[in-house]
């Protein structure tokens with residue numbers, strides 16, 4: 001079955017069954033067996049659409065994705081840019097494919113008050129078919145429009161909206177890029193580094209990502225190589241008001257089914273199944289709006305800039321990373337470690353520090369073999385195998401994640417999704433209220449904060465820990481830097497247990513196998529039991545002349561979005577301390 005068959009068979013929401021529990025976020029991959037795309041079954045009848053579902057149909061574990069139909073009779077428009085960041089004065093090249101005759105382009109500086117900065121109309125376009133390997137080689141569409149960024153354009157995130165119209169029908173699609181600070185201007189105190197490698201990893205446009213894929217050779221159920229020259233799936237750049245975040249916000253009754261509100265929403269409203277796993281709309285944007293409301297100036301860069309520019313961090317008092325930031329290169333970590341040792345301060349309000357990746361082709365191709373690294377990564381039998389694209393704790397790499405940011409995903413990871421800690425408070429419990437980060441919060445030992453905003457989840461970073469005198473402390477196994485203090489924590493899980501509640505389907509399932517291997521180096525009943533348990537933490541430590549503060553939860557920004565006073569005050573405390581004059 002070809003991609004077109006799948007796409008046509010199911011219209012926009014194409015589907016293939018991937019088997020129960022086969023799609024997860026942090027570590028698990030599809031089972032080794034090759035995929036057999038199976039059309040979920042959508043049938044057209046004049047004006048009505050029908051989704052015919054077999055007995056026992058399981059939408060949670062069925063892939064559905066957005067892809068071009070490439071049918072001249074069906075109106076569609078797609079776009080991407082040649083890069084994800086530019087300096088003022090550089091050219092943004094916009095690649096477009098559309099079955100419309102012409103498109104308009106609007107460019108908006110996004111934030112608390114979105115500001116249109118450029119518009120172009122009546123640009124001729126045409127349909128360009130996707131190459132079979134578009135997901136790793138790029139879509140290869142020609143440049144439809146080039147925009148030279150004005151020299152005085154402020155650093156920030158700029159959304160591109162491309163629209164086409166035929167008669168009454170219209171379509172639009174959004175993309176985006178960062179504008180770096182002009183080299184000639186004074187720098188802000190803070191450099192905000194966006195998690196664009198995690199955006200790319202989860203972007204399932206066309207049906208391929210580091211989590212999904214079909215018809216791939218060697219039994220791969222995900223694409224180990226991804227190009228940035230693809231459109232972003234719907235919802236990654238712009239999400240609808242009122243759409244859910246990954247953690248469920250309701251308190252579930254005894255014997256309830258597991259809840260996955262994002263999958264329900266995405267299936268119902270036609271968004272990417274992965275749209276809140278990553279991206280500007282869900283993670284970076286809420287922090288930027290908070291910064292603007294608090295008059296906190298930011299300069300902007302991407303992970304690729306961190307990877308490729310050794311001097312990127314020079315001169316900044318603080319580096320900030322937020323949201324879901326899971327995929328890093330060796331070079332990125334070295335840059336952060338060097339910066340901290342030299343007196344830099346890093347504030348990571350983010351979860352899921354997990355995988356080493358590599359970047360090739362000037363950073364346009366991202367490589368992550370993950371759980372297949374030891375049988376398929378081309379570096380596995382070479383002298384460069386420390387750059388194997390596996391988890392950081394892998395003995396071949398031997399650079400535990402906690403060594404850089406104080407926490408690691410392998411001691412996390414899930415909370416408040418499905419039946420991974422479904423009735424946790426959604427907040428952090430405070431253990432060191434005397435720490436400077438809590439100044440002015442009035443939080444006491446044992447207090448719990450952020451629960452109403454569900455700041456704890458959906459993927460969190462933790463440590464191996466023990467308790468002493470009522471306070472958690474990192475163990476030797478944790479690999480946390482000397483002097484790491486655990487300020488607050490809560491519990492996470494890597495195993496969804498089926499209690500037989502009627503109507504249950506499970507999305508995350510049991511991830512204890514690979515976590516056991518990552519933590520303990522062996523998989524047996526005892527290590528799997530231990531690996532099923534995890535934690536998420538807030539830690540702080542000094543190293544060299546610098547400092548690191550890490551609130552290890554992808555949903556920390558939900559506390560800013562929902563104006564949780566504790567999350568806001570702690571965030572302000574960290575940024576103020578990390579930007580003060582030495």
Ligand SMILES: [Fe+2]
Pocket residue numbers: 025026324326352459
């Ligand atoms: Fe993740």
